[in-house]
Amino acid sequence: MADELTYPEVGATSDGAHPAGYRHLRVRTRVGDGGRCYRAAADAVLGWRMHRAMGVEVDADGPRAESGVRVVVGLGVARLRVHGPCRVVWSRDGERRAGFGYGTLPGHPVRGEEAFTVEWRPDGSVWLTVAAFSLPAVWWTRCAGPLVPVFQRAYARRCGRVLRRLAAGG
Numbered sequence: 001m002a003d004e005l006t007y008p009e010v011g012a013t014s015d016g017a018h019p020a021g022y023r024h025l026r027v028r029t030r031v032g033d034g035g036r037c038y039r040a041a042a043d044a045v046l047g048w049r050m051h052r053a054m055g056v057e058v059d060a061d062g063p064r065a066e067s068g069v070r071v072v073v074g075l076g077v078a079r080l081r082v083h084g085p086c087r088v089v090w091s092r093d094g095e096r097r098a099g100f101g102y103g104t105l106p107g108h109p110v111r112g113e114e115a116f117t118v119e120w121r122p123d124g125s126v127w128l129t130v131a132a133f134s135l136p137a138v139w140w141t142r143c144a145g146p147l148v149p150v151f152q153r154a155y156a157r158r159c160g161r162v163l164r165r166l167a168a169g170g
Contacts (some may be wrong), residue, residue: 011101011113025156028129029127032167035120040166045100050163069088086108087102089101115133130155132147
């Protein structure tokens with residue numbers, strides 16, 4: 001079925017778990033300070049604004065990342081654009097922590113889960129954490145081998161830079 005997730009550990013990123021047998025990613029970036037920054041960052045993540053500001057094509061069933069929403073993200077340009085179908089498997093929008101995790105659907109070049117979480121810490125700092133666990137799902141991601149984690153890490157770092165700008169009102 002086209003809407004079945006392609007991995008068994010659904011929701012593992014919601015508590016920071018890193019299931020065995022996958023490549024793991026965790027990148028934290030300070031995006032600012034205070035409640036206004038937190039709210040702007042949380043809204044940018046949950047409303048797909050961060051992704052779109054990075055030039056990622058987002059075709060989602062809903063205006064916000066809420067559990068069950070199907071989304072296809074597109075990275076790259078023209079004929080080199082790669083599309084990755086996903087479904088949001090968890091979402092939260094609390095006073096100090098907000099974000100979501102989405103899992104891969106058939107047709108995605110990797111299989112696993114990725115999460116984007118914004119946290120307003122007691123010291124006033126606001127942080128974005130991008131966490132993921134994944135494995136190659138198609139021949140070309142298997143052939144790319146060690147380049148895939150390099151790309152994933154660069155993407156996660158760029159998320160932080162873009163969110164910092166958005167949260168500052170840019």
